Amino acid sequence: TTMSNEIVKQAAEFFKDKEQWYSFLDLVENKNRIRDSWFTNLKEKINKCFAIEHVDEKWGYVSINLWDYRWFLKKYGKESLCLYFDGRILRLWVNSAYFDSVKITEYLQQEKYIPIISAFERQDEINDSDNVNKVCEHGNFRFNDEYDGYFDFDRLAWFAKYKSDELVQQLLIKIDKFRKNSLVTDLLIEINDLTKK
Secondary structure, eight states: HHHHHHHHHHHHHHHHHHHHHHHHHHHOOOOOOOHHHHHHHHHHHHHHHIIIIISSSSEEEEETTTTTEEETTTTTOTSEEEEEEEEEEEEEOOTTTTTTTHHHHHHHHHHHHHHHHHSSOOOOOOOTTTEEEEEEESSSSOOOSTTTOOHHHHHHHHHHHHHHOOOOOOOOHHHHHHOOOOHHHHHHHHHHHHBBB
């Protein structure tokens, strides 16, 4: 394609100096380590936001590792039907060992529970049956960038490092569409009650 030919031409121009090529290879080899360290920076900001600055009386928060943040109703715990963020994807998730995942899906298909699904800004996936990820919103962040709304992990990593406050602010707005909405909170309480094993 024309675009890949253009990239090859640019690379040939950019890497005329052998040392620049070697530096590039070192960076590529360490890309995941660099990305993870940038997401570590984001984790500190997310923890500060949700564990210190924006605590909710009904909702608990925990970060289990770099790729597992959960907002859950305190009454039911972190394995219940809750919000789960992996650094890029926000999902409505449940641990099917503790709650009946199939029943949860059945409830979420009823009109009464539509406000839960509607609380997501965008529904990229609505899964059926026993999938523990009930609703997913993929990389839906905005920074006036060409990838707005559809970031992958690698591209979002730069923002996790250099625009982390903005990213956390956007995440807070997404989470509070659940936590600060009493109807959504009550419906989640109801589903957790009805499906606890």
